[in-house]
Amino acid sequence: MSNDSMVAVMDQCADLSASGADAGMLSSGLAHAQLPPAAGTSTTDSGVLLTEKAVTGLLMLRATSNADALSTALKSYCGIALSSRLHSDTNGAYCVRWMSPDAWVLSCPLEEVFAIEGALRDAIPGHIAIVNISGGYTILELSGTHARSVLMKSTGYDVHPDHLGQGKVVNTTFAKAQVTLRAVEVDEAQGRYELLVRRSFTDYLWLWLQRAGAEYGLHATSEPK
Amino acid sequence: MFLIHCPYCEEHREEEEFHAAGQAHLPRPLDPDSMTDEQWGDYLFYRKNTRGEYRELWVHAAGCGKYFNVSRNTQTYEIYATYKTGEVLESTSQMSVGPTGSVLNYRTADKEGS
Amino acid sequence: MATPTRSAPGIPRMSRFSGFGLIKQAYRHQEHWQRMWRNPKPKKHYDIVIVGGGGHGLATAFYLAKMHDKVNIAVIEKGWIGGGNTGRNTTIVRSNYLWDEAAHLYEHAMKLWEGLSQELNYNVMFSQRGVLNLGHNLQDMRDIERRVNANRLNGIDGEVLDAQQCAQIVPIMDCSGSTRYPVLGASWQPRAGVARHDAVAWGFARGADSYGVDIIQQTEVTDIVIEDGAAVGVQTAQHGVIKADRIGCVTAGNSGVLAGYAGFELPIESHPLQAYVSEPIKPILDTVVMSNAVHGYMSQSDKGDLVIGAGIDGYVGYGQRGSFPVIEHTMHAILELFPQVSRVHMNRQWGGIVDTTPDACPIISKTPVENLFFNCGWGTGGFKATPGSGHVFADLLAKGEPNAIAKPFNYWRFRDGSLIDEHGAAGVAH
Numbered sequence: 001m002s003n004d005s006m007v008a009v010m011d012q013c014a015d016l017s018a019s020g021a022d023a024g025m026l027s028s029g030l031a032h033a034q035l036p037p038a039a040g041t042s043t044t045d046s047g048v049l050l051t052e053k054a055v056t057g058l059l060m061l062r063a064t065s066n067a068d069a070l071s072t073a074l075k076s077y078c079g080i081a082l083s084s085r086l087h088s089d090t091n092g093a094y095c096v097r098w099m100s101p102d103a104w105v106l107s108c109p110l111e112e113v114f115a116i117e118g119a120l121r122d123a124i125p126g127h128i129a130i131v132n133i134s135g136g137y138t139i140l141e142l143s144g145t146h147a148r149s150v151l152m153k154s155t156g157y158d159v160h161p162d163h164l165g166q167g168k169v170v171n172t173t174f175a176k177a178q179v180t181l182r183a184v185e186v187d188e189a190q191g192r193y194e195l196l197v198r199r200s201f202t203d204y205l206w207l208w209l210q211r212a213g214a215e216y217g218l219h220a221t222s223e224p225k
Numbered sequence: 226m227f228l229i230h231c232p233y234c235e236e237h238r239e240e241e242e243f244h245a246a247g248q249a250h251l252p253r254p255l256d257p258d259s260m261t262d263e264q265w266g267d268y269l270f271y272r273k274n275t276r277g278e279y280r281e282l283w284v285h286a287a288g289c290g291k292y293f294n295v296s297r298n299t300q301t302y303e304i305y306a307t308y309k310t311g312e313v314l315e316s317t318s319q320m321s322v323g324p325t326g327s328v329l330n331y332r333t334a335d336k337e338g339s
Numbered sequence: 340m341a342t343p344t345r346s347a348p349g350i351p352r353m354s355r356f357s358g359f360g361l362i363k364q365a366y367r368h369q370e371h372w373q374r375m376w377r378n379p380k381p382k383k384h385y386d387i388v389i390v391g392g393g394g395h396g397l398a399t400a401f402y403l404a405k406m407h408d409k410v411n412i413a414v415i416e417k418g419w420i421g422g423g424n425t426g427r428n429t430t431i432v433r434s435n436y437l438w439d440e441a442a443h444l445y446e447h448a449m450k451l452w453e454g455l456s457q458e459l460n461y462n463v464m465f466s467q468r469g470v471l472n473l474g475h476n477l478q479d480m481r482d483i484e485r486r487v488n489a490n491r492l493n494g495i496d497g498e499v500l501d502a503q504q505c506a507q508i509v510p511i512m513d514c515s516g517s518t519r520y521p522v523l524g525a526s527w528q529p530r531a532g533v534a535r536h537d538a539v540a541w542g543f544a545r546g547a548d549s550y551g552v553d554i555i556q557q558t559e560v561t562d563i564v565i566e567d568g569a570a571v572g573v574q575t576a577q578h579g580v581i582k583a584d585r586i587g588c589v590t591a592g593n594s595g596v597l598a599g600y601a602g603f604e605l606p607i608e609s610h611p612l613q614a615y616v617s618e619p620i621k622p623i624l625d626t627v628v629m630s631n632a633v634h635g636y637m638s639q640s641d642k643g644d645l646v647i648g649a650g651i652d653g654y655v656g657y658g659q660r661g662s663f664p665v666i667e668h669t670m671h672a673i674l675e676l677f678p679q680v681s682r683v684h685m686n687r688q689w690g691g692i693v694d695t696t697p698d699a700c701p702i703i704s705k706t707p708v709e710n711l712f713f714n715c716g717w718g719t720g721g722f723k724a725t726p727g728s729g730h731v732f733a734d735l736l737a738k739g740e741p742n743a744i745a746k747p748f749n750y751w752r753f754r755d756g757s758l759i760d761e762h763g764a765a766g767v768a769h
Contacts, residue, residue, distance in 0.1 A: 086234060100289040101233050156239040170234075171288045173241050178287045226663045241664050245654035247608070266754030270606035270697050274595035276657045283654075299609075300657045 009121070011114040012132055028052060028222060029138035029202030047146035047216030050209050052202075053139040054223045057113030059106045060099075061120070062129035067102065073123035077116055078108065088169040088182055097169045097182060097196070105180070105196065110134060138202040141184070142209065143192035146216035151181070151193060153212045159193075161186045175208045177201045229283065230307045233291040242287040248272050249280040249294045276300050280314070283307075353549035355460050375541060376548035381555050381578045385413045387736055388573055388583035390560050390597065392416025394425040394536070395714060395721065396589035397543035397554070398729020399736065401459075404550035406730075407737035412552045413581065414544075415573065417559035421540025424591045427659070427691030428722040429614050429636065429648040431627055433470045433531035435490045435497050440747040440759045441700055442493040447744055448727025449495075449530065455726055461542030463534050464641070468626045470531035471505060473676075475520040475632040483526040490528075498527045511623050512676055520633050520675060533627060533638055533646075539725055563600045569709035570601065587712045587736045592657065592692025594715035601708045606697055606753040607716055610651040611690040613661035615669065618684045619643030628676065635672030645683060647673055651693060651719065661690035693719050698758040703732055703741065704750040712736055713750065 030052060061082070063070040071082040078094040082104050088097040097105045108116055117130050142150055151159045157172040158164065161183075169182040180196035197205050210218060227240040254260055254268055273279070281295045296305040296314055308314055354360070354373045364372060387403060389396045392414045403409045414420075432452055434445035456462050474480040480499075487497040501524045506514040514522045544554055555578070562574035563586065572582035588597045592609040619642050629636035635649045649669035652662045666688065674681050696702065696716040701724070703714050714732040717724065731745040741749065752758055 086236070100291060103290075156241065170236075171290075172238070173287045240662065262756070263754045266606075266756075267604070270753040271604040272595075272606070272608055273599075273604060274608050274655060275599075276593065276596050276609075279655060281654065299655050302656065302658050 009114075009117060012135065028055075029199045030206055030222070046144060046219035048142060048144040048150055048213040048218045049147075050206075050213060050218055050220040051141040051143070052206070052220075052222040053141060055110055055134065056139055057108040057110040057116075058132070058134045058137055058196075059108070059113060059117055059120075060129070060131040060133050061096075061104045061106055062102055062131075063124075063127075064102045066124055066126040066128050069124045069126065070120065070128055073120050074106070076123075077119050078106070083169075086168055086170060088167050090167075097180060099171060099180065105133070107139070136199055138197055138199050140195040140197060140202070140205065140209070141192065142195065142213075143190070144216070145190045146213070147191045147193055148186075149216060150209060150213045150218075154208065155179075155181065157181065159183075161188065161191070175205060175212075177205055179205070227302070227304065229295070229304065231285045231288055231291070232293050232307050232309045233289045234285065238285070238288055242285060244284050244286045246282040246284055246292065248274075249282040278305065282310075353460075353545065356462075375545045376554050379553045379555065381413060381415075381553060381558070381575075381581050382411075384572075384582040385553070386411040386583070387585045387587065388412070388581060389414045389587045389589060389736075390573060391423075391589040391591070391593075392420040392540075392544070392554060392556065393423050393589065393591065394421065394539050394543060394725040395591075395717070395728045395732070396587075397421075397540055397547055398726050399587060399589060399714065399732045400547040400552045400554075400729075401543045401550070402730045402733035403737060404547055404552055407733060409737060410551040412547075413583075414547070414552060414554045415558050415560060415575065415581070416554070416556045419556050420544050420554060421537055424691040424693065424721060425536055425540045425725075427614060427689055428536055429638070429646050430533040430536045430640075430722060431470065431531070431629075431636070431638065432465070432534055432723040433528050433627075434495055434723070435470075435472070435486060435526060435528045435531065436761060437486050437489050438759050438761060439489075439493060441761050442490065442495060444701075444727060444731070444744055444748070445724055446493065446495050447730065448724045451726035451730060452534065453530075455534075455539075455542070459542040459546045461538065461545060463538045463542050465532065465534040466641075467530050467532040468638075469508070469527060469529045470627040470629060471500070471508065471525040471527055473505070473525045473628065473630040473633070474523050475630065476523065479632055480523050483524065487526050496528055496530050498529075500525045500527050508626060509624065509628055511679060512628060513678055518675065520630075522676075531627065533640075534722075536722060539722075543725075543729070560597065560600075563597065563708075563711065565601065565708060570711035583710075585710050585712065585736055585739070587714060587732060589714045589732065591715065591717065591721065592694050594694050594713060598706075598713070601706065601711055603707050605694075605702070605713070605715065605750075607694045607702075608655050609657060609692050609694055610654070611656045611658060611661040612651045612693045612719055613648070613665055613669070613688060613690045615647040615666070615685050616640075616687045617645040617647070617680075618686050620645070620683060630672070630676060633672045633675050635669055635676065637673055637677065644686070645680065647685075649673075651695070652690075657692055659690045659692060661688070693717070693721075695719070697753065699761045700759040701728070701748050702750050703728070703735060703745040703748040705735075705739075705741070706750055 075081045079091040080089040080096050083089045083096050083098045093109050095107045099105055148159055155172055155174045164183045166183050166186050171180050182194040184192040184194050228237045229243055230237050279299045283295050284292045293309050295307050389400055396414050400412050400414045434449040436442045436445050452465050474483045484499055487499050490497040502514045502522050505522055505525050559576045560573045561576050563570055564572040570586045572580050574580050590597055595605050595607050598605045624639040627638040637647045640646050694715050695718040699718055702716040706713050734742045735745055
């Protein structure tokens with residue numbers, strides 16, 4: 001950490017290597033409701049696959065006048081620059097999403113999140129904000145031939161591939177909740193979409209998606225930790 | 226139901242993503258201590274509340290989270306223009322209004338108080 | 340005796356409605372009913388001109404004539420009487436307000452409601468079927484206890500009920516503990532209830548007309564004529580300038596527009612507030628249920644329609660319709676409380692323009708312009724105050740100074756800080 005930084009930064013995953021624990025923030029946002037094991041129908045004929053991703057490292061990056069410096073620093077550590085309006089950029093396990101003209105969310109492996117935060121802070125002398133929000137969000141993924149149909153039931157946003165093309169990311173309303181919706185891979189036939197949702201809304205949205213996807217033979221799983 | 230053009234996302238979005246935040250262009254007084262009760266009361270509570278073309282502050286709450294200005298007709302509900310805070314809107318009579326009421330020709334060079 | 344004892348010169352004496360009259364008219368094939376009010380040509384000058392022919396404006400004219408012996412009065416209405424918010428509300432009448440100032444005002448109205456049908460010789464169908472304000476969490480219940488105690492100290496009836504008592508009063512309500520917002524209890528005002536809103540406007544119009552008040556419909560005020568800082572008349576689109584010694588504006592959502600004509604601003608924002616009526620169904624609800632936390636309210640009319648209301652649009656608007664997201668929100672709230680009405684069709688929906696103030700209390704006041712008076716800012720709860728509002732505003736217009744009830748509701752309280760903070764203390768937050 002730079003010495004002139006007035007920010008106290010804590011490694012929120014310090015026990016990760018020590019215990020490999022499945023405790024605290026590492027547990028699923030659905031754990032209290034015991035949802036994933038009971039969910040889903042058969043894997044054959046599933047038009048929609050709903051996956052709860054394992055807990056991911058997430059950093060909220062904010063910068064205005066120092067956005068260029070932040071972008072350069074990000075490029076050197078993760079190989080991707082800050083993405084442009086309504087777009088995301090991916091490089092392996094790293095993905096940066098545009099949230100606002102001065103805010104982005106970077107996802108990375110949980111083990112690296114503390115190191116990246118420190119490296120970015122060290123690289124930029126001026127005014128920026130970096131917040132570790134890994135514990136506050138869950139990533140759900142919808143894929144399959146009817147994934148788009150499930151989205152259409154849930155959000156007022158136009159999710160046609162011409163409008164929500166590959167790599168596009170939007171903050172919008174989704175079944176009365178707020179989500180960050182990203183088109184990971186889309187073509188005419190099918191799509192894979194990522195929903196970045198607040199952790200406290202995860203169980204609600206999970207139940208919503210189960211019901212919305214039922215008619216397409218939804219299959220739901222949780223990614224192993 | 227409004228389709229509102231967010232000047233930061235540069236897309237039309239549904240009304241549900243936004244919140245209205247009252248009359249626009251009300252700069253916070255720089256020196257409240259020197260104001261009379263009347264001036265302070267006027268700043269806090271008294272509003273134009275126009276029936277017709279009205280300038281409002283809206284926030285893209287479920288989207289990018291940014292505040293911006295809307296020129297809207299409170300009688301017909303037509304949206305003439307949306308523009309970023311700090312920008313100045315030309316008179317609405319010269320405005321070029323698109324099919325959803327939000328294509329605009331506003332001036333961005335001049336900065337204003339709020 | 341409440342009915343007019345004399346008529347103004349040239350005004351036909353109002354015939355009294357009675358049971359005998361009903362039989363008599365039935366035998367005459369209902370063809371000889373007296374016209375309820377005249378349709379006069381406006382004079383050039385009146386002692387008092389009231390702008391706005393809703394319930395409040397007509398009540399003001401009625402009490403001016405009755406209590407203050409003023410008969411050279413005109414009520415100017417741009418549409419038809421009772422066609423604005425008077426005909427667009429959910430007809431709820433109650434007086435269980437928290438603060439002394441508001442409680443005195445609304446209780447004053449409540450006492451007038453209780454004798455209103457007799458006073459007007461017109462059935463306003465005031466039905467004291469009680470109003471429940473539900474509590475859904477511990478803080479709600481603490482607030483309810485506080486409010487009921489405050490009401491009782493002000494001589495207003497009120498009781499704190501538990502969930503079981505609520506279920507007894509409203510058997511169809513989901514009072515189980517398994518709901519998302521369980522009903523923990525309620526405040527209960529037995530004297531509260533509903534009235535027929537159109538009849539209120541018609542009754543006051545008929546009463547005022549019988550004293551010689553000119554009710555001038557289809558006449559829009561387009562400016563206020565000001566000379567030497569004093570209002571001297573109103574400019575109308577249809578009849579030119581109508582002069583007046585004093586002008587009272589009672590125009591609800593359009594108050595800001597009139598204030599603009601007179602050259603000042605009001606601490607008011609106008610928002611659409613919607614009401615909904617379902618298809619008529621068998622009687623299921625014989626009281627009024629309001630919920631602040633779930634945010635909706637419902638009663639059942641004598642016809643069997645469910646009468647439903649909830650929140651305002653979040654932005655300034657003068658379109659009398661309201662937005663779709665609010666409709667959805669309202670239906671969510673009602674189904675939360677009454678899941679069994681999920682298959683009932685909504686027949687009609689409409690919006691009224693409510694003039695909301697920062698402290699959710701009205702303005703009954705003199706203004707910066709001499710001889711110009713405003714009665715506005717009733718926001719979402721004006722109907723319940725109709726007779727009381729007219730009564731105190733008549734007093735203000737007649738004497739030029741506010742009486743003890745009206746005094747706290749002055750225009751300048753937003754500058755000197757003496758706000759009456761009923762916000763959040765009212766039945767439903769808006």
